[in-house]
Amino acid sequence: MKRLTRLAFIAQQFGYEYADVWQGGGPGGNAFVMLIVSDPSPQARARAARNWAQYPDAADGGALPPLVPDEVELLKARITFDITAKFTDRQRALIAAAGAVPLALLVGFEIGAGVNAVVLAGAVWAAVMALVPLGLAVNRRYRAKYAARLEAAGYTTVTDPSGRLRYVPPDGRLPGHGNPFA
Template sequence: MSKRHVRKMLRQMASGEPVQVTSAMASMKKLAQLGFFAQQFGYEYADVKQGGGPQGNGFVMLIVPDPSPQARARAAQNWAQYPNAGDGAALPPLETDAVELLKARIKFDLAARYTEKQLMVLAGVGFAVSAMGLGFELGADTTAVVIAGIIWAVLMALVPVGFVVNRRYKAKYAAALRAAGFTPVPDQSGRLRYVPPGGQLPGHGNPFAGGAYAPPPAPSGPPAAGPYTAPQPYPPQNPRSHPPQS
């Protein structure tokens, strides 16, 4: 992960709005590292989905402003210590344990994004389209149709194996998150998520849906001292010294 990616993300965070971070190379480690830096400067991880990058084989991570007093104080401290982080200068050091926990959350959320019933439907439709495409390539005769049907049936027979692997995958990361004090919480759709100790699910509904994000109530009391003031998690910039990017 380069400082260029962090700089781009921090500049997007200047809006104080939810930000979608894309990993074109399908690297969860890179997303977890970016999420860690977002947490250091006033944002929090909200969710992840597949489909990033030009080929659609990457991931998209959603980060949202964190109005909690702890996050505001941390952001103020880090902007004071690393005032030029948004320009590609020094950044807070990566904390391996924090990055690994964030990666576990990302992996669990990906594995739990759909129920097994939904996955069965998606697999059935996807395999049917692939089988039909193969049938058209082989020709429109009866033999080609039969071959395509056999291929579809074989692929569907493998779906239960995928379910077993997915369950083990989720169990592994759920155990790691529970051991770190994370709490399982169902969202409004019933999908199970894990939140850190004392935390809550950011927003409501599907956070990727337009207009679905609603931040939690702002904390009472005065804002933390320093350059960070909610809801702006990015310190004020001098427009003459920091021209906007094209």
């Protein structure tokens, strides 16, 4: 999360803005992928021009603008909220139930065949399913913590085109929905 947040902050300094994050990148398909889009606002253009003038070698690995802790924390809150709000609790429970089946089957096959294998596989599945409410509670806690931080900073909730709850900056628009040709 720290790397994604820093990347989003630096991108904002050069005329871009964080738009979304999801899991599914990298060689194993389990890394996070972040969408950064051009920010057409006059404030972003002025900030980018100022930073390109002050840090001309930034694109070549040179010096970068210093991190502003408060802004970085807000970005972290947005990114974390987006990750934790991707699925509803019901969807998460169904994913956990489906994921617990192969784990239970693996345990059952390791033991062999027979009643003992079936009973142990069922016990493993039940144990994993007993942990699901704990996972859902932790996810709700994180989501509430970061939602409170965003609301305190003036961010408002909107529902994006896919039906997912998102927080938008005080200007009230989803990133990437400006007119890039203005």
